[in-house]
Amino acid sequence: MAYQALYRVWRPQRFDDMIGQEVITRTLKNAITTNQISHAYLFAGPRGTGKTSAAKIFAKAINCHHQQDGEPCNECETCKAITAGTLNDVIEIDAASNNGVEEIRDIRDKVKYAPTVADYKVYIIDEVHMLSTGAFNALLKTLEEPPANVIFILATTEPHKIPATIISRVQRFDFKRIAASDSYHRMTYILDQKHVTYDEQAIKVIAKAAEGGMRDALSILDQALSFGDNEITLDNALLVTGSVTHELLATYVQQVLSGDTKAALATLQSVLEAGKDAERFTEDIISYARDLLLYQQAPKLVEEAEMGSVSDDFQALAQKTPAATMYAMINELNAIQQQMRFTTHPDVYLEILTIKLAEIGRTQGASASPTAAPTGEAPSTPAAADAVTALQHQVDQLKVAVQQLEQAPVAKPAARPAAKPRVNAARTQEVNLAKINPVLGAATREKLNQLQEVWPDLLNSLTVTQRAVMKVSQPVAAADSGVIVAFDYSFLYQKATTDQELTDALENGLDRMVGTALPIVFVPKDQWPEIRKNYLTAHKGELKAHAEAQPATSQADQAAATPATGTPDAAPTDAGPQPPQANPVVTKAEELFGKDIVDIKTD
Template identity: 45%
Template structure:
């Protein structure tokens, strides 16, 4: 016999084979034993949780002459024919490809005929939410008053798309996602039946990746077995799923905990170069931080684990950042850029100060004493300030800057209009070139950017997004990519400096004020040169600034 995929070979044939869903199987078995079957059922829930499998088991149990306690025998002729799909009285329909009015009318015309062999004629309509409005209307009357020998089982992953008039005519069962432990135990059973060596940690990892779906777990397991020559190891499971091993993930998170953005970016690019899926990495990060929180509260965390000494409040904020990124990545062209920004945001969360009272366990007396000390300090500062002469206007505070004032000043000191005009004219061409080459992460970075100054050695680029400005200043790889494109426009190799749009006008004004004398001398020199030119050549000369 040819090889069968594991999810087909180990499909439940009895209610007792079903993993989880005890609330469904118990109810259906009791209905069969007491002869209280309904005429229509609605099975709704996530993919791969046993909806159609239970529907077929239920069809067998309804018609099996040798059923025991609501379980089919799986040996009689009728059970065998339902299992292999050859039974004429159990009709399985895929509503995704048979969703029109004509198909439902055909069912309505044939349902009135008595079953040929079985006691009940069972219609299993999978993905029923795909039916058109007309098809649902055609199904209504049949569901309301079906023949005594007909039973309808509707299965769907999206019950909210089914009209309320249909739902009200059925008994609804909501299938739940399976627990990781339930899936792991089933995978162990399958591995033992297949005589396959396995690492239980690898099976647990596969169960977590499957996200509550038994079918997905078996498919992944099948793929790992094929890859690893009949042995299931953690390394192979990680390789097949595009995930990341725990130790490697911990090393990556250590860089973030140490606020080493360059090392964190290098590690991220190394993983993506190895074929890791950015979306899968986001999920792994959420699980990692969740596990850190649980280990901290259970007292089982190791000193080598990243974030072991980070406050819970900051870890909660990190999970919020990751959840927001997951939502954004669904609609993004370049998911890797989102993950790069997530790295920066997580470091910023660690930089944010926590309120002193959080987790300190300070008593009321200690807090009162601290308040008294604070008032004393305020009085001393006020007294000292009164004795001091009025200071000059302080420079505005920017908090944690994502740019260097010194680097910007170097560009502005030697800025010239000729290179800036060339760069501005050619900037759309840079964006088009990046788009044609498929450099998605670089494209997202310079999408909302504009050159604002240029010299022989440097170029100053203004970014609408503060994070993009920080990335171009701190990520050596992205900076080098952009610097390699600019010589094609202005004909010279230059260094790129980023400035956020939110700070550019203020930085520019401060530069002008601090260099007012130099700028005035430069202007007077230019005016003097202009006067000399007019004296020599008359008014026929047009002087351009």
């Protein structure tokens, strides 16, 4: 028999064989066991996560007369025929090449005929988002009220392209990306069954390169097996994936952080001469910089992603690298990565990138040092010794200056306010106030309560990586025009702001849960009180005019409202102090955030 690819040989044949989709497989098995089978399903998710495999297993399980706990036996004639693709009652259709109205009309005409051998006739339509508008319309009526013993299973990688009228008629299951650790364990199991020798680090490289797709992981593993003559080594895995070692990445990052442009260019040249992919190298650097940032705040997240392989050099580099430097580097890397997609000379862009990153390392004052010069080692040249002596002299002078400043208390307050506005201004520029202010203008407490109730369920619908980013966030204001979400940590706010896939997942989740796809705006939690206060102050006149436009119910109410307009003499002398509810700013604040949150303080 001709050789078959690993992803075909080791394709899951039972629900328990599927990797990383425990919630979906358990739901389907329970539905089969309790005989609560729907007439239509939608399997959505990234490529290589098991959508078509789950559809075929489901088709076997509902037609198997010997199934146990929702699992097919894979031994009866029906199961074998479905596995081989020879059963006429299980029809698999590729919507990419059969996307016209005529093909769907043919299905509509044939669906009324009863199954010939199996109990259920199952239609598996792959890449269903490729159907034309007319084809979707032709499918609507049949999908809503199909004949008895007919089940439709739609699979797609782009569910947002499917009309809402179709989605409302199916049960939707969202397949998530497979964690690198799950891919690693599956590949080691396969290699153990094949009695193939392998390097564990090589399998980890392949698992990370697959980016959440099990089929991609097995395809890369197949390539590595062919390249290494049925032996998996780290060098072979790096060559096949186009990746570079962690040691080389660490060396390159340390060189650019220390501003050593010449050494960094030499390292880059060795990477390009080894045939590494330029875009893959850029992605590796972005991932490395991202891991450095995450390790400073949440070390366990990085350890789980790296499957426990965090070196001492990485930990030391994460401790002494300023977060601001990593932000600047990641922004530059993203810009270069976008430009590299449209060029035939990526090596030129990488050289420019190296020079820019080294400049960032020098200007940001990064304290990272090359691995070739361990801490505490004496300078090897007289020039270096003179430089160290001069630096020590400058340090002594700075210490004396600091002591003098500490003894002069008048100078300290003058220096502090001068620096603070610049820092706040720089930080505030990062927040998109043009999107925040319209939401604040229409925000209500009822809408915020509704969002807070569904927020835990919304987070549970995200992938593991997305959930880790959103774990320390919460909605702080909501309206029919959008939602404002605050982050406890600024580095996670930066990560969420640049992750369009995360924003789309949140907005799609809100669309399913509250019936409206609300735009989402992110803000750092430490800036949120200031943004809220500035908005209320800037719109005080507008809020006051809105309050005055309301019909007066009595003369006493008008008298009570007069002090808020700035003419306290017009109020009766025995009216007492102005009640907080009559102030339009306070009223708007209570409407936005609730009376239990607003704390009124009289100046």
